[in-house]
Amino acid sequence: MEDWNDLLKASNVKKKDLNLLVLNYLVTEGYKDSAVNFMQEAGIPSKNDIAFIERRKQIRNSIQNGDVKTAVEILNDLDPEILDTDPQLFFLLQQQKLIELIRDDNVLEALRFASEELDKSGAENEAFLEELEKTMSLLAFKNNKLSPVGYLLDMSQRQKIASQLNSAILASQAQEKNPKLPLLIKMLFWSQEQLSEKISFPVIKNIYSADLHESKENSDGESPL
Known part of the structure; x- marks a missing residue:
């Protein structure tokens, strides 16, 4: 678990990419006020859409x-x-x-x-x-x-x-019909499920807490959501 946490911390995920991912969700789902406030706080230029x-x-x-x-x-x-x-x-x-x-x-x-x-x-x-x-x-x-x-x-x-x-x-308007964030979450749990059939590794069972658990614990059928 400790090694896995070290690998996650060493991952090079740019804050700018995470901000754009959140903004994509807010814009696509129609949360205007939240999108405007988020752009201001994150320093993202205003979007035409x-x-x-x-x-x-x-x-x-x-x-x-x-x-x-x-x-x-x-x-x-x-x-x-x-x-x-x-x-x-x-x-x-x-x-x-x-x-x-x-x-x-x-x-x-x-x-x-x-x-x-x-x-x-x-x-x-x-x-x-x-x-x-x-x-x-x-x-x-x-x-x-x-x-x-x-x-x-x-x-x-x-x-x-x-x-x-x-x-x-x-x-x-030639924009994406669905936000990227929910799709990435689905891909995360699908990938974990496929990989856990071959090896044991820490997994995320709940997207809200994002706590890591041993993959064997994920076999109890608990919903990730």
Whole structure:
């Protein structure tokens, strides 16, 4: 363990690279205030993409609040070609709008919206039709949260759509859709798992404490997260 710690301390990891890794996460995930403060504290020059964070944040907040209409308006103002060139994303937003109508128990408007706005998409795409039917099945239950697809009403559904929108905006700006930090963490635990099958060495079991443990202790199935 002592030798391993000495090797880690001797590793040449530049603070600048670590700072850029953290900034990449903050910018990609839309934490504008944190990104600006971090750049100031770390002495990192201002990035042009910081200006877009606020718009992405507004879109994310609108979706998470169930206001799909506002999210679409901001998105079209930011880049009207995103939805024009991505029919799947457009359908997902329309589907989410339908979900919000059902959540508000606005049955008549939900039926009208589905028939006028979504039926055509379903007829042209079998996958879209399946999703539409799944969403409409929520109406078959008095308490639609008890439906087999009641998960569509969970906050996680809104978060999923918000994340897909965020990725689409980043892609349209030729930016990375996903932050590097979570990927590196996954690679760390995958590498440890592969290597521990061959040799014994200190491993990180918890990313928050980053304490080192003997690799044999990692066989108890404890989650690294």
